[in-house]
Amino acid sequence: MIKYQETLKNIHTQLGHGGDLPVFSATLNRIQELSRSPESDAMVLAMAVMKDANLSAKLLRIANTPEFNRGMGNVTVISRAVVLLGFNRIKNLCISLKLIESFTEAYPDSNIEKLLLRAFLNASMARELAAKAGVRDIEETFLCGLLFNLGEIIIASTMPAVYQEMCLARIAGDKSWSSIQLATLGGQFSDIGQDLAQSWGFPPSVVKTMDEMTAEESDHLVHKQHLLVSFSHTLIEKIYGELNHEQSMEHLSSALRDDFSLQDQDVESCFEDACKLSANMVEEYGIDLKGLVPAMQETGEPRLDECIRRTAYFFHSRNQLVESESTGVKAPKKRDESPGKQLYFLNRLAELTAEKGSAHDILSLVVEGIKACTSYERVMFCLYRQSPLMLGMKIAEGDSLESLEQFFTPQRKESDLRLFYHVIKKEMTLLVSDLNEPGWKERLPAAFIKEVGPSGMVIAPVVIRGKAIGLFYADRVDKPLEDKDFTCFNQFVIQSKIALSHKA
Structure with missing residues (x-):
C-alpha cells in the first residue's frame, strides 16, 4: 500500500511539471457536462468546442474523412459536425485528440506515441465490435477502450526510467507482467488508471470497466463493455507481439461468438475499420505511422499471422503515402514550469x-x-x-x-x-x-x-x-x-x- 501511495505521489508531482495535464480539463470538462444535458443543443456544444481553436480545426478535418463523413457533404462548421456525428461521437473525438496532443506535447521525450496510438486503435475496435453486437451505448464503449490502458500510459510518460526497467523485466520472461507491475508500483496499471480517470471526472461505469474485478462486480452492461474492450486489447497485444497470451485466436473468437454472436468475419471487418480511423488520427498529428506497423512474426496461428501481415501492409502503405505528400510535423509546444x-x-x-x-x-x-x-x-x-x-x-x-x-x-x-x-x-x-x-x-x-x-x-x-x-x-x-x-x-x-x- 505504501509503495502504491509513493507511486501516485511521483505521478502527481510529474503531472504538475507537464503544463497541459491533467489531460481532461477545461474544454473536455465542459464538453462532457454539456453532452450529458438534455437541454443542450448543437450550437451550445459547438461553442464549447470552438473555444479551443486547435481542437476545432483538427475536429473538422477528422469529420471530413471518409470513415466519418459518408456522403454527408463537406462539413465546414462545428455545429454541423455535432448534428451529423452526434454529441457523444464529437465528445469522444475531442477526448482522443486531447489525449494525444497533451501527452505528446507535455512529454515530448517519453516515446509513448505507440501506447497512445494503440489506445485509440483499441477504442475504435471496441466501438466497432459494440456496434456489431448491438450494445446500447457504443460511444461509452469507445471511451472505455480509450482509457483501458491509461495507467500504463501515465507510468510511461511520468516515470519513463521505471517503465523501461519494467519492460526489460518483461522481456526477460522470469515474471508475469502483472507481477512486475505489483512489485515495481505497488499496484496494477488498472489501479492507477482508475484512480486518475475517477479524479478527472469520468463516469463510474467507464472507470469500473478498466479492471476485470470491478467490472465483474458491476451491472451487466459494464461487464459486457469490459469483455469487448478486453478482447480488443488482447487482440492488439497479440498482433504487436507485446505479450505472449496463452489464449489462442480461436479461443478469443469463440468467446465472442458465445457472448455476442460475433463471427470471425465480423471481427476482421471491425479491425479493418478501426485501422482506418487510427490512421486518420495519427496523420492529423504528424506522428510517424511506423508506430502502428507490427513486426512480422510466425506465431503458429495462421489466422493471427495473416492478421499481422495485413495490418503491417496497411499501415506501411499508408505511411509511404503520407511521406510522399510531405506533410509537416507539428513542433512540440514548450512546457510550462510548475510554480x-x-x-x-x-x-x-x-x-x-x-x-x-x-x-x-x-x-x-x-x-x-x-x-x-x-x-x-x-x-x-x-x-x-x-x-x-x-x-x-x-x-x-x-x-x-x-x-x-x-x-x-x-x-x-x-x-x-x-x-x-x-x-x-x-x-x-x-x-x-x-x-x-x-x-x-x-x-x-x-x-x-x-x-x-x-x-x-x-x-x-x-x-x-x-x-x-x-x-x-x-x-x-x-x-x-x-x-x-x-x-x-x-x-x-x-x-x-x-x-x-x-x-x-
Missing part, C-alpha cells in the same frame, strides 16, 4: 501525511494551498452529513465569504443543494468555467446564483473508501475560471484524497 509555490504546499502536505496529521489539518492546508496557488477568489471545504442530510462550510479562504457561509448551512433547503448532493453521489468533479455560457444558469440552483453569485466555479467531491465526507469548492466572482487554475485545483484535490486515504 514553486505549488510544490511547496504539496511537500508540506506530504510531510503532514507522514506525520499522521489530523484530517482537519490536511483539509485546511489544501484549502490554503489552492487559494495561494490559483487566481480563485474563494476556496472552501464543505462537510457532508447524510443523516440528517446537510452541507456546511467548514474551512474557507478568501474575501467576501459571508455569502458562502450563509448559503451552506444546516438550515438550507434540500432543493437548493440538490446539485451539490448529486456531485457527491456521482463522485464526479463539476467545472463551470463561465456561468454566462448558454444553459448553465438554467441548470444551476436559482438561489445559489442569486446569493453566491460566482462567474465561474469548480466543485470536487471528497469520497474516501466509499464514504463521502464533503466537497471542495472554488470560484471567481469577477471573471471566468482559467484552465491552469483547474489543473492546480485538481492536483490538490487528488493529493488530499491520497493523504486522507492513508490516514483512514
Whole structure:
C-alpha cells in the first residue's frame, strides 16, 4: 500500500511539471457536462468546442474523412459536425485528440506515441465490435477502450526510467507482467488508471470497466463493455507481439461468438475499420505511422499471422503515402514550469501525511494551498452529513465569504443543494468555467446564483473508501475560471484524497 501511495505521489508531482495535464480539463470538462444535458443543443456544444481553436480545426478535418463523413457533404462548421456525428461521437473525438496532443506535447521525450496510438486503435475496435453486437451505448464503449490502458500510459510518460526497467523485466520472461507491475508500483496499471480517470471526472461505469474485478462486480452492461474492450486489447497485444497470451485466436473468437454472436468475419471487418480511423488520427498529428506497423512474426496461428501481415501492409502503405505528400510535423509546444509555490504546499502536505496529521489539518492546508496557488477568489471545504442530510462550510479562504457561509448551512433547503448532493453521489468533479455560457444558469440552483453569485466555479467531491465526507469548492466572482487554475485545483484535490486515504 505504501509503495502504491509513493507511486501516485511521483505521478502527481510529474503531472504538475507537464503544463497541459491533467489531460481532461477545461474544454473536455465542459464538453462532457454539456453532452450529458438534455437541454443542450448543437450550437451550445459547438461553442464549447470552438473555444479551443486547435481542437476545432483538427475536429473538422477528422469529420471530413471518409470513415466519418459518408456522403454527408463537406462539413465546414462545428455545429454541423455535432448534428451529423452526434454529441457523444464529437465528445469522444475531442477526448482522443486531447489525449494525444497533451501527452505528446507535455512529454515530448517519453516515446509513448505507440501506447497512445494503440489506445485509440483499441477504442475504435471496441466501438466497432459494440456496434456489431448491438450494445446500447457504443460511444461509452469507445471511451472505455480509450482509457483501458491509461495507467500504463501515465507510468510511461511520468516515470519513463521505471517503465523501461519494467519492460526489460518483461522481456526477460522470469515474471508475469502483472507481477512486475505489483512489485515495481505497488499496484496494477488498472489501479492507477482508475484512480486518475475517477479524479478527472469520468463516469463510474467507464472507470469500473478498466479492471476485470470491478467490472465483474458491476451491472451487466459494464461487464459486457469490459469483455469487448478486453478482447480488443488482447487482440492488439497479440498482433504487436507485446505479450505472449496463452489464449489462442480461436479461443478469443469463440468467446465472442458465445457472448455476442460475433463471427470471425465480423471481427476482421471491425479491425479493418478501426485501422482506418487510427490512421486518420495519427496523420492529423504528424506522428510517424511506423508506430502502428507490427513486426512480422510466425506465431503458429495462421489466422493471427495473416492478421499481422495485413495490418503491417496497411499501415506501411499508408505511411509511404503520407511521406510522399510531405506533410509537416507539428513542433512540440514548450512546457510550462510548475510554480514553486505549488510544490511547496504539496511537500508540506506530504510531510503532514507522514506525520499522521489530523484530517482537519490536511483539509485546511489544501484549502490554503489552492487559494495561494490559483487566481480563485474563494476556496472552501464543505462537510457532508447524510443523516440528517446537510452541507456546511467548514474551512474557507478568501474575501467576501459571508455569502458562502450563509448559503451552506444546516438550515438550507434540500432543493437548493440538490446539485451539490448529486456531485457527491456521482463522485464526479463539476467545472463551470463561465456561468454566462448558454444553459448553465438554467441548470444551476436559482438561489445559489442569486446569493453566491460566482462567474465561474469548480466543485470536487471528497469520497474516501466509499464514504463521502464533503466537497471542495472554488470560484471567481469577477471573471471566468482559467484552465491552469483547474489543473492546480485538481492536483490538490487528488493529493488530499491520497493523504486522507492513508490516514483512514
